[in-house]
Amino acid sequence: MEDLKPTPMKKKYFTPVVIGLAVLVLNGLMFLLARFIFGIGAVTNLDNQHPWGIWIGLDVAAGVALAAGGFTTAALGHIMHKDQYHAIIRPALLTAALGYTFVAVSVMIDLGRYYYIWHPLIMWNGSSVLFEVGICVMIYLAVLYIEFLPIVCERFIGRVKLPGFLKSLNNPLDKVLRILDKGLDKTMFIFIIAGVVLSCLHQSSLGTLMVIAGPKMHPLWQTPILPLLFLLSAVSVGLPMVIMESIITSKSFSLKPEIHILSNLGSMVAPLLGIYLAFKIGDMVIRQTFVYLTTFNTASVMFTIELLFGVIIPLRMFMSRQVNKSPLGLLIASFLVIAGVFLNRLNNFLVAYTPPYEVHSYFPSIGEISVTVGFIAFEILLFRIAVMIFPIVSVPNTSAQRTKYSIRGGAQ
């Protein structure tokens, strides 16, 4: 196996795509400003019938699920000790750290009293599912930042160069980094295990969140095993997320995708998706909810799309050797799984939610969509900055040293 080493990417930051994304970010920020000046009601389509919209259903619920790559790769690489996957841990960690940061920000902008976001830290309600999710996400976010620290240390130890009058801080800062690095090296396993445990807890509890809505939620989705379904789907979306990200990053920085690693990852997705599908179908059979699929309405259509295109088709694709060997096949199959989980969260939180006194149904406003799209664009931009500053993306060791700017066709 070739020797892979995480290296900061060296390329021009601004490309047409990057500029397009920046425009989307600015657009989102404008609406966000309006939300803080004029209130949630002015920017969103939320009302007393629909207390939660896409800022919770997508930004938070789907955001948490799609950041699952962080804990699944940590479990694979560190806990199962499969060293060949170390190359994908850092990109997945970065995605998770960014993803969860934006989850926290999304929660905050959706809170009517955002300045009280710290209240759950001292005002506890043990029976509240939301309390548990909130605390777990807060701790996990801290754990993710701690897990990221060694990368910062690696990048800056012996290379702290602050400009101007901050120069005097260079030495102490370097010392702090060295102490951190040494301490973290000995204790990192605590945080890694904690990260996996915390993830399992809040990924599942995110499913429990809607259980209390009871009959307000369409029976196709409302089930006591929601937490299990959420956990299983989060676990099965983790690796596809890493695969897609890896392929797109390689493309964007003109690198060769590490296809053998990705193929191995791909071969693990099918069994995970299979288990999820089995529970999903089993639940449907036991609760006899398949009767709702015989009527043609939004719920039945959305459920069918979610299951067929988000689970069954990608499951079949990941079972095929050819798909697993081709970057395009992997990309498409991974995208389907990601879209499926995305749709599942959307369905659970918004489509399935039918309040008893519903005058009109909910559809997100332009402001809500702009903010959500803006956040996703912002995440991609930050990801690009981060991989250019920090050693995150792994490239073959020799070529990385030999050629500074382009690695295209470097090591065949």
Next chain:
Amino acid sequence: MVNQSRRDFLKTAALAGTAVTGLSSKTKAAPKNILSEDRMGVLVDTTVCIGCRKCEWACKTAHNLETPSIEVYDDRSVFQTMRRPNSKSLTVVNEYKNSVEEKFPINVKVQCMHCDHPACVSACIVGAFSKEENGSVIWDTDKCIGCRYCMVACPFQVPAFEFESALKPDIKKCDFCFERTKEGKLPACTEICPVEAVTYGQREDLVKAAHQKIKNYPDRYINRVFGEYEVGGTSWIYLASKEFEKLDFPKLGKDPAPGVSEAIQHGIFAYFVPPVALYALLGGVMWINKNKKKSENEEI
């Protein structure tokens, strides 16, 4: 992650374990959720209500909400659309056709039901809701962070949010006139009602009285007291002359609304055993795999 002895691993793992279990002793903190035997309630007799909407005026006045003069409430054209309580009116009266006697329409007063096992109390992330000894379910403005999970949880779709407020939006709902009853006064709506369609009293007595009424006038009422058992019982209970579901009452079971969710939640967190066990299991797996790797390397 690398140079680390077995003893180090165990030592730090044990430390982390204690830290996690230490946390568990503090999670007993829970919002007040009292189910007193003497809790109060209100019996709403929808066959008596005349739809004068004086209760709407009294409620707004008692809660310092903006209101037109009481004469404006004589306007019955508002009954053409079904209304719901919102952040500006905590109770509303709706009107339904009476198929038996056209000239006596059925009027239904709507407000918070003050559940015996409230979903909002269970759901609230900061415990801003509490079930008080007198039966009322009230909301604490000093805790609320405006997440609106109470609105997701409430089976009656009652809590309302001030979406228009940018700085300090409140959750608004009937508070059973908590401040008034503390001073020995009646809830504003029951005080003003000219026909005693809403009766304030101990819930236990009211349930008995409701069944007595059904027994005395079997032609006047259907044989069901809404709120006696729905979602585990509510402090406000209703009598009606026709099916409650036809009067826009939600179709609900007898199990408390937070039941399933709390069972799952407490199952996952039973004395923190499952999370700690998972932590230990993962730690064990990690340790075994690490040693396996080491011995493999030594063989080579």
